[in-house]
Amino acid sequence: MRTENDTLGSREIEDDHYYGIQTQRALENFSISGITIDKIPSYIDSLLLIKKSAAIANHRIGKISNEQVLAISQAADEFLTTPQAQQFPLDIYQGGGGTSTNMNVNEVLANRANEILTGKKGYDVVHPNTHINMCQSTNDVIPAAMKMSIYKILGELEYALSSFVEILGNKVEEFTDIVKIGRTCLQDALPLTLGQQFSGYCSAFERSVLQINNVRRHCLELPMGATAIGTEFGTYPGYKDAFYHALHENTGINFTPEKNFFDALQNADFWITTSAVLKSTANILNKLASDLRLMASGPRAGLAEITLPAVQPGSSIMPGKINPVIPEMAIQVYFRILGNDLSITRACEGELELNVWESLILNCISESCRLLTECLPLFSEKCIKNLIANRERCAEDAGSSLALSTVIATIFDYKIASEVARKAETEGKSIYQIVVESGLLSTEKASQLLEPSVLTCPELFNELYK
Incomplete structure (x- = not known):
């Protein structure tokens, strides 16, 4: 054991731990969720990179010694190369705007740097506040680390989305000639091809890729240098430029300062925007998953337009039942992201010079990203890639639909078409049969113009109608 002191007193710390008092x-105060800060992807790495870059910057402006910067950099590199979760054990739910997290990293690096220089833990040569936290505040470090972490996480989501779009694009091509009935208000509508329907899904996710990329680019703007409230008080001349130069050297990424540090610390609306994009993406995913459940319903008493891959038995009592479990999993992801979005929105309210709810924001944003990033490949591999179109069922439903009476409304008028539809419904016949029987169109012309595939292509219909 070793003893560490602060303004409130002293604590005994197990000497195996690099963290301090x-x-x-914070461990005593915030043991609540079981989700520790090391569970947030890239978060600890981002904090370590910030601290290493700050040390390099402070050395370059002559504020810390050569031996100090080398020891701090070595300590940071060790934890970056060989993560040690036990050294970063704090709960993600914590008060104080992330001060506990910032000090956790400061203490770990200071103790390890002193160990490198003196052979023992302590703060004789490198102090967590004086040296590791030099020219910084929790208030600029934590939101900067959040943006750096989410930049990486959003990149992984963007890749997953792009791959998902590719799989949907393959289905658009595969289903290009499969004609089915469209549905509006869950009632029969005009025919379209299954490929056209899937092109709508594909286009929506393409839009999501662009939106994710856009918010991701804004993660490159950091508040580092703002210190406590945006005035930059506590920094030294040349520090800010030296810090961003060092951060670029350490990450290979061109991070830049926020345009207005006061805005950066006061307002967290960027995270509302980011969450909105995640919610929008999840909403599109929910729409696709819900549609697939409807289209695959049956297999004998539902729509049965498609067959989803069977991945597990569906009932403990009904033999042969297969459930759409992958779409149902995706729908639950959507529900969770909706909940996260509400938490993020409230947490972004803040007050005066600082938003102190950033730990919750980070937890919710990262979880939403992770859920989508993990869900999309599963959805594509276990559902989309191998779903089968029931061509005959689709053709039968399209050919028997009363919505084909729209052709008669286009050629004649709505009143005549309504009468045709009413008669077909009453007599249990097809629109084609009523049109031919009533002499509205010849058999040949009716066969051409009432062919469901013709209605999926207005150019072809207009050519035949001449």
């Missing part, structure tokens, strides 16, 4: 107090 402020981390220990």
